[in-house]
Amino acid sequence: MTTDFLTDLGAIEDAQALPIETIQHRARTIRRHRRARGVGVVGAVAATLVLGIGALPGHPTSGPDGFVGVAQAEGPDRCNEGGGDGALPRDQWSRTPDAARLAAVISSPDLPSLRTAALTQSTADCAQVAPVAVLYSTAPSLRAITIWADVPNPYEGQEGIVDLQVRGTSGRLLTLSDGERVLSWSEGNERWYAEASGLDDKQLTATLNALSFERGHVAAPTVPRAWNTAEVPVPDESLTTRTWSVTYGQGDERIGLQVVLASHSPVEVASRAASYTTLTTVNGHVAAYTSNGQLWWNADGLGYVLNGAGGIERLTELAAAVEHVALDNTQIATAGMTDDEDTGR
Numbered sequence: 163m164t165t166d167f168l169t170d171l172g173a174i175e176d177a178q179a180l181p182i183e184t185i186q187h188r189a190r191t192i193r194r195h196r197r198a199r200g201v202g203v204v205g206a207v208a209a210t211l212v213l214g215i216g217a218l219p220g221h222p223t224s225g226p227d228g229f230v231g232v233a234q235a236e237g238p239d240r241c242n243e244g245g246g247d248g249a250l251p252r253d254q255w256s257r258t259p260d261a262a263r264l265a266a267v268i269s270s271p272d273l274p275s276l277r278t279a280a281l282t283q284s285t286a287d288c289a290q291v292a293p294v295a296v297l298y299s300t301a302p303s304l305r306a307i308t309i310w311a312d313v314p315n316p317y318e319g320q321e322g323i324v325d326l327q328v329r330g331t332s333g334r335l336l337t338l339s340d341g342e343r344v345l346s347w348s349e350g351n352e353r354w355y356a357e358a359s360g361l362d363d364k365q366l367t368a369t370l371n372a373l374s375f376e377r378g379h380v381a382a383p384t385v386p387r388a389w390n391t392a393e394v395p396v397p398d399e400s401l402t403t404r405t406w407s408v409t410y411g412q413g414d415e416r417i418g419l420q421v422v423l424a425s426h427s428p429v430e431v432a433s434r435a436a437s438y439t440t441l442t443t444v445n446g447h448v449a450a451y452t453s454n455g456q457l458w459w460n461a462d463g464l465g466y467v468l469n470g471a472g473g474i475e476r477l478t479e480l481a482a483a484v485e486h487v488a489l490d491n492t493q494i495a496t497a498g499m500t501d502d503e504d505t506g507r
Contacts, residue, residue, distance in 0.1 A: 248282060248283075249280045249281065249282050249499055249500070250281045250282065250283055252499070255281055255489050256489055258281065258283070258404065259404070260404050260423060261281055261404065261406070261489060262488070262489055263464070263486075264281070264404060264405075264406035264421045264422070264423075264464065265281075265406055265421075265486060265487055265488070265489050265491070265494065266406060266408070266419065266421050266466075266484050266485060266486045266487065267279075267408055267419075267484070267485065267487050267491070267493055267494070268408070268410065268417070268419060268468075268480050268483050268484055268485075269483050269484075269485050270479070270480055270483040272480075273410045273411065273417060273480070274410050274411045274415065275410070275493075276408060276409075276410060276493045276494070276496075276497045277409045277410055277411065277412070277497060277498060278407070278408065278409045278497050278498045278499060278500060279406075279407070279408045279493075279494045279497040279498075279499065280406075280407045280408075280499045280500070281404060281405070281406055281407075282404070282405045282407065283402060283403070283404045283405075284402070284403055285401050285402045285403075286401045286402075286403070287401070288401070289397065289399060289401060290397050290425065291310060291311075291312060291313055291397075292394055292395070292396060292397050292425070292426075293308045293309055293310050293394055293426075293427075293430070294309050294310060294311050294375075294378060294379050294380055294394075295307075295308070295309045295373075295379075295380040295385075295391065295394070296308050296309075296391070296392040296394055296427045296429050296430055296433065297309075297369070297385060297389045297390065297391060297392070298389065298390050298392060298429050298432055298433075298441075299388050299389050299390060300390075300441065301388070303360060303436070304360055304432055304436045304437075304439060304440075304441065305358070305359065305360025305361045305365075305432075305436050306358065306359060306360060306429055306430075306432035306433040306436055306439075307356055307357070307358040307361075307366065307369060307370075307389075307433055308356065308357050308358075308430050308433040309354065309355070309356045309370075309373075309380065310354065310355045310356070311352050311353075311354055311375070311378045312352050312353060312378070313353065313355045314346075314353065314355070315334060315344065315346035315353075315355055316344075317336045317344050318334065318346070320336055322336055322337070323335065323336045324336075326345065326363060326367065327367070328345060328347050328367045328370055328371065329347060329349055329370060329371055331347050331348065331349060332347070333345050333346060333347035334346045334347070335363065337363075340359075340435060340437070340438075341359060341360075341437070342357065342358070342359045342433075342434055342435065343356075343357070343358045343359070343361075343363065343366055344356070344357050344358075345358070345366065345370075349375070350375065352378070356370065357433045357434060358433055359432060359433050359434055359435055359436035359437070360432070360436030360437065369386060369389065372384060372385075372386050373385065392427040392428075392429035392430075392448065393427060393460075394426075394427050395424040395425055395426065395427065395460060395463070395465070397425040398423050398425065403422060403423075404422065404423075405420055405421070405422050406420065406421040406422070407419070407420045407421075408494075408497070414471055415470075415471070416470055416471075417468070417469070417470035417480065418468070418469045418470060419466065419467070419468050419484065420466070420467045421464055421465070421466055422464070422465050423463065423464060423465065424460040424463055424464055424465035425465065426465065427460070428448060428449055428450040428458040428459050428460060429441070429448065429450060431450040431452055431458055432450060435452070438452055438453045438454070439451065439452050439453075440452075440453075440474055442457075442474060442478055444457070444459040444461070444466075444478060444481040444482060445461065445481075445482055447459050447460060447461045448460075449478070449481065451474040451477065451478070455469055455470055455471060455472075455473075455477070456468070456469045456477075457469070457474070457477040457478065457481055459481065466481070466484065468480060468481050468484075
């Protein structure tokens, strides 16, 4: 096993996007079941910046819903979705926590002028639960597994769930139309949940069976040699999420950047849709490019998503040109605050 997740990143052909009916079905499924079980979407980023089911292919314009603990989700005071405060007025930016740290632009002569700059905020009712491990392998092709402890299975009750033996017990497996597998099981008085892509049932259970869980974490020495371990940021304890957004151009030339405090590994995207994901790097940091034109990466405690046309090479070049600026930067001061093309964000 190696924990250097920048080593030997595979180059994978871009895949075509999933059929729209598949995307819509998965979006309805995850939203319906997570809301029914009281699992809240975490933060304003529920739009694009929290990685996973929402990013691709489940919600092509929205990010993955965050998980909350079983006790919170199913207790008498069940967690509900938090509410968004929308875009904050500019005169509040300087007094808003993290705003100065999040503010960024793309310094590239190839882009049109900055069109919009906005700081949005939303508050969740419950804190999210970070994965205990994000594993991935690039040989012979990209495959990935994300594992959570103490979370409910958002797909429970969905047609097609079957029993599967895993870690000496009977688990609940659902194979989605694009090959992603979601598996839940109970162990050590905890409920565990895994999402995997790029591997079959046998490979998934063999990998999970090899792991040793210690106090809600995966013991690093037990990760099989074929797998790499991605870094998992510790989510901020605040229930309020702030998102910095800038856009350039319009229509087919539109480029958008969003920045939040990092709470997910970019590699998590591959555990939802490995065949639609290519791993690369941005300024030495692991990044995940998805075939719907989004590039995800973390750096210095911040999470970034860049979206637009041009493919992986174009977005990687622009990502390398992202720089943080003061809130009173001239470009920001003269930009608008709304973008009519930002549907679902």
